[in-house]
Amino acid sequence: MEGELITKLLGGLRETAENLPDKRKASNGRKYETADFLMSAFAVFYFQHPSMLDFQKAMEEREKRNNLRTLFGVETIPGTDQARKILDGIEPKELFPAFDRALETARESGALESYRVLEGTIPVALDGTWYFSSKEIHCDHCLSMNTKKREGTEEDTRYYHEALCAVAVKPGKPVVALPLIPEFVRNEDGKDKQDCERNAAKRWLKTHKERYSGLKLTILGDDLYCCHPVCKEIREAGMNFLLVCKDGSHPWIAEQVKYSLPQTHEKTEWNGRNHLVYRYKWVNGIENRADGETMSVNYLYFEIYNKEKGAVTYKNSWITDIEISKGNVGNMTACARARWKIENEHNNVLKNHGYNLEHNFGHGKEHANELFCLLNLLAFLFHGIQRLIDDDYRKAYEHASRKIDFFWALRYEANRYFHKNWISLFLTVSGHPPDG
Numbered sequence: 138m139e140g141e142l143i144t145k146l147l148g149g150l151r152e153t154a155e156n157l158p159d160k161r162k163a164s165n166g167r168k169y170e171t172a173d174f175l176m177s178a179f180a181v182f183y184f185q186h187p188s189m190l191d192f193q194k195a196m197e198e199r200e201k202r203n204n205l206r207t208l209f210g211v212e213t214i215p216g217t218d219q220a221r222k223i224l225d226g227i228e229p230k231e232l233f234p235a236f237d238r239a240l241e242t243a244r245e246s247g248a249l250e251s252y253r254v255l256e257g258t259i260p261v262a263l264d265g266t267w268y269f270s271s272k273e274i275h276c277d278h279c280l281s282m283n284t285k286k287r288e289g290t291e292e293d294t295r296y297y298h299e300a301l302c303a304v305a306v307k308p309g310k311p312v313v314a315l316p317l318i319p320e321f322v323r324n325e326d327g328k329d330k331q332d333c334e335r336n337a338a339k340r341w342l343k344t345h346k347e348r349y350s351g352l353k354l355t356i357l358g359d360d361l362y363c364c365h366p367v368c369k370e371i372r373e374a375g376m377n378f379l380l381v382c383k384d385g386s387h388p389w390i391a392e393q394v395k396y397s398l399p400q401t402h403e404k405t406e407w408n409g410r411n412h413l414v415y416r417y418k419w420v421n422g423i424e425n426r427a428d429g430e431t432m433s434v435n436y437l438y439f440e441i442y443n444k445e446k447g448a449v450t451y452k453n454s455w456i457t458d459i460e461i462s463k464g465n466v467g468n469m470t471a472c473a474r475a476r477w478k479i480e481n482e483h484n485n486v487l488k489n490h491g492y493n494l495e496h497n498f499g500h501g502k503e504h505a506n507e508l509f510c511l512l513n514l515l516a517f518l519f520h521g522i523q524r525l526i527d528d529d530y531r532k533a534y535e536h537a538s539r540k541i542d543f544f545w546a547l548r549y550e551a552n553r554y555f556h557k558n559w560i561s562l563f564l565t566v567s568g569h570p571p572d573g
C-alpha cells in the first residue's frame with residue numbers, strides 16, 4: 138500500500154479536525170489552528186511519546202523542517218498547555234467521525250471482515266477501564282471512591298476517569314484489538330448518584346445502535362453485564378451477546394441448568410507438555426428473567442482438565458442468544474475467551490502508556506482528559522489496522538523483536554531525523570532506508 142493507508146487514515150482525522158467548531162477562529166483568523174492542535178496531540182499518542190512536540194520544535198529550529206508537517210500536516214506546532222486548553226472545549230462526539238472513517242477504511246480493505254468469526258458476527262468486548270487516577274487532580278466529572286488503608290486512619294479520596302471500551306477481538310494470532318468508539322463513565326452536573334459501567338453500557342448501545350448494528354456484532358462482556366435489561370438492550374440494538382454468567386450471581390439460571398439434560402462434547406489435545414481435555418456442556422432454551430419479563434437464552438459451560446496434573450485448570454460459563462451446537466461450541470468458547478485479550482493488549486496501552494501521556498498533558502476542566510483518551514484509542518486503532526494490512530508497517534513492526542522495541546525505533550527515527558513521508562520512516566525502521 139506504500140504509505141497510502143496511513144495517509145488515508147490521517148486524512149479522515151484531518152477532515153474531522155477541520156470540521157470542528159473553532160472557537161478562536163474569529164478572533165485571530167487562523168482557520169486551521171484547532172486542526173493543528175488536534176493532529177499534534179494525536180501524533181503524541183501515535184508515537185506514544187510525551188516529548189514528541191518538543192523534539193519536532195527543536196528540529197524545526199535546527200533544520201527549518203519537521204516531521205509533524207510532513208507526516209501529520211501540522212503547520213504550527215502548539216505547546217502542550219495550548220493544546221490542552223483548546224481540546225478541553227471539544228465534545229467527545231465531535232471526534233466520532235474520525236473513528237467512523239477509520240473503521241470504513243478497515244471495512245473496505247477487508248481487514249474488518251477477518252473479525253467476522255462468530256456465526257458471521259464480529260465479537261466486540263465491552264470493558265470498563267480506568268484511564269486516569271489521582272488523589273489531588275480532579276474535575277467536576279471525575280468519579281471518586283474512598284479508600285481507607287487501615288482502621289483508625291483517615292479516609293482517602295481517589296479520583297478517576299473510566300471509559301467503557303468496545304473493542305473488536307478474535308481468537309488466534311496476531312493479537313490485534315480494534316477499538317470502536319467508547320462511552321465515558323462520567324458524573325454529570327446535578328446528579329447525586331455516581332455514574333456506573335452498566336449504565337454506560339446501556340448508553341453505548343442506545344447511542345451507537347444505528348452506527349454499528351449493520352456490522353453484525355456479538356457483544357462479549359463479564360458477569361456485570363449478564364442481566365436481563367442489558368441483554369434486552371443488546372437485542373434491541375440488533376446485536377447478539379455472549380456474556381460471562383457465574384452460577385453464584387445467577388442462581389435462577391444455575392437452577393434451571395441443574396435440572397436440565399445438557400448436551401456435551403469433549404476433545405483432548407497435546408500441547409507439547411500436557412494432555413488437555415476440553416469439556417463443553419450446554420443447554421439451549423434457558424429462561425433469563427427480570428421485572429416480569431423473560432427472554433430465552435442458551436447456557437454454555439467449559440472447562441479444561443489437565444490429565445498429567447489431574448486437575449481442572451480453567452473453567453467458565455456464559456449465556457448467549459446464539460443457538461449452541463456441537464458444530465459451533467468450540468469456536469464460540471474460543472471467542473468468549475478472546476475477551477481477556479482486551480485487558481492484556483488494549484487496556485494496558487490505555488493504562489500504562491496513555492496514562493503517562495495524559496499526566497503530561499494535564500487534566501482539563503471539561504473534556505480534555507476524554508479527548509486524550511479518544512486520541513489514544515484512535516491511535517491504537519490506526520496501529521491495529523496498519524498491523525493487519527499495511528505491508529511497509531508490518532515489515533517495520535516485524536523487524537523489531539518486541540512491540541516495545543518497535544515503538545522505540547519509531548520514536549527514535551521520528552524524533553531525531555527528518556522524514557519526507559511515512560514510507561521513508563517505515564522503511565528506515567524496517568532496516569532498509571530509502572535512497573537519498
Ligand SMILES: [Zn+2]
Binds near residue numbers: 278279280298506
Ligand atoms: Zn476529572
